Amino acid sequence: MKLTGAQILIKMIKSQGVDTIFGYPGGAVIDIYDELANHPDLRHILVRHEQGAVHSADAYARAKGDVGVSLVTSGPGATNTVTGIASAYLDSVPIVVFTGQVNSALIGNDAFQEVDIVGITRPCTKHNYLVKHVEDLARTIKEAFFIARSGRPGPVLVDLPKDVMTATIEFEEPGEVHIKSYRPTYTPNRKQLTKVVELIKQAKRPLIFAGGGVVLSKSSDEITKLAKRADIPVTASLMGLGTFPASDPLWLGMPGMHGTYRANMSIDSCDLMIAAGVRFDDRVTGRIEKFAPNARIVQIDIDPTSIHKNVSVDCPIVGDCKKSLALLNELLDKEDSAEVLGDKSQWLSQISEWKSTMPLRYDQGGEIIKPQFVIETLHELTQGKAIITTEVGQNQMWTAQYYGFDKPNHFITSGGLGVMGFGLPAAIGAKAACPDKLVIDVAGDGSIQMNIQELSTALEANLPVKIVILNNRYLGMVRQWQDLFYDKRYSSTPMECAPDFVKLAEAYGATGMRASKPSEVKETLEKGLAAEGTVIMEFVVEREELVYPMVPAGGGLTEMLLV
């Protein structure tokens, strides 16, 4: 069967089980778009900016637990994807980004809309390819998907010169992917896990620390089983929220810079930490020498580079979190139940004391809306069942602290790179993946403006999302640092001039609402969430509210500012 490069591309994308791609056309990919018109079963969502295409693909991948795909043109189309790719790389999200490229004969000649996107994205992709010959195309695409979704997942970019897309060859189905230099270790070392069993039996103050790897490997059930089986309290990084139910008594909340008092105190006091799918980011550890000083640390990760990178580990386990935790549970099942459970009453009562003396708190008195109150009310009204995306900054931290996630894949945020402008395109991607779910972007007035153009994407593609804007007319998180550590010199953080978000929503054809008083919060949310279509709900909140607790940068986890 003779096929063009563009036909092979679409065929191979479909053969990977993909039914949705996020993209933006241009000269270098016009042949692909021409072919795409023949495939109504492959949904193309037209974004308004290529950065949005990648964030949407990222969130699609995370909400669905599969690979996200985007397609953009050469030059500026390609460079606009870089922030999205870097974000997916730091959060280990499986996406494949297809970029157009000028004719291969022109590569290197500074042709119109030519850029070395393979060179540019080398440090922020798991792997990338320039396809020089149409004969290599099918195999390369298959490899790209394989690399993106296997091992520690990540973004893969495939650069497609225009002439490769128009060339015709006899299509041959590529064989199984076999890359001799790439064989991720899935199966953990059993002997190491038997050591963990002993450590659990000996531990008086154990702690589980779950991260994004638990979400990616879909091992939330295994983590929960482990915690219940051995009565071990659980904390989870920003990327790991939802892997353990926030409504469970063993839940400690998130640790780190804006972690709960009890989570940070528990890390400081624990004698055993079982870390799964985490990479000990500096926002989690604070000053590294003071992190978990009394603990023996077990670290499970599929990526050997994550182990011993920031924190020295006593018992490293290289393997898939799901397989490792399942085997650990299996080994624990063979042990004497009472011995595994041990007597943790003192440890658990210490934790509840921390919880009761220093809970997360804010004071919703007076006539001004507190942002935390909006998030708590949002949780109450959605019963924690919505998919929540966020922008970056205070809005993100308050959501992490107050929404209370019970399930994985329900909190989608740019954790590692911290991209402002992530939340709206992410919400659109999540809605495309889970059309029956309520999807809400929690935003600040600053970050929502970074990709506001994606409102049109949501409307055109009929992907209704709800946007909650916590408007404090400040770049709040930077202002918070200026407030606490820079003598309140608010250099360039006030944002006095912003659009009227209600009118803005209407201008795009969406619905806009505004609440300015605490008494209006619940009603506005109820109306906005129930309304058809895309809705912006703007909450005029306390301008100077800060995110607490806060561990100042470079401080130990117990050195929290509490109020």
Added chain:
Amino acid sequence: MKDQKHIFSILVDNEPGVLSRIAGLFSGRGYNIDSLSVAQTVESNASRITMETRGDDHIIEQIIKQLHKLINVITVIDLTDKHHIKRELALIKVHAKPEHRAEILRIVDIFRCRVVDVGHEHYTIELSGDEEKLRAIMNLLKPMGIIEMARTGAIALARETATKNSN
């Protein structure tokens, strides 16, 4: 922990951009490259990179793991603590005034290197050996005036018998 010099033998896919991936990994993560030498191996689809680098145990462990993580890297061998043969090739162009010619040829003879190009005013000497030998001959030739020189950086292979014994 003290910085230690390490020598790696890295087998990689012989593809465009692979060297850039490795160089980018080192510059992006702030690791040092002291010397680097790359060429195709027996099989045309693989290249061997010999690289000298420095770092404490923690950094060296990360370098090895990060190299392994690159899709195009097939094997990474740290030869530092293994018996290995290490060589470097240098071409040295030195001023050869009539009164120095005999002395230069004596040095060439003692160091078992060769004169590969002769001019009215210069000799070009080809020399292979380890770093110490290169440094020694450079010191001896310096007084005559080294015009220019080119070095390949080290290449190395594990000693076969020694690796078998140590395994």
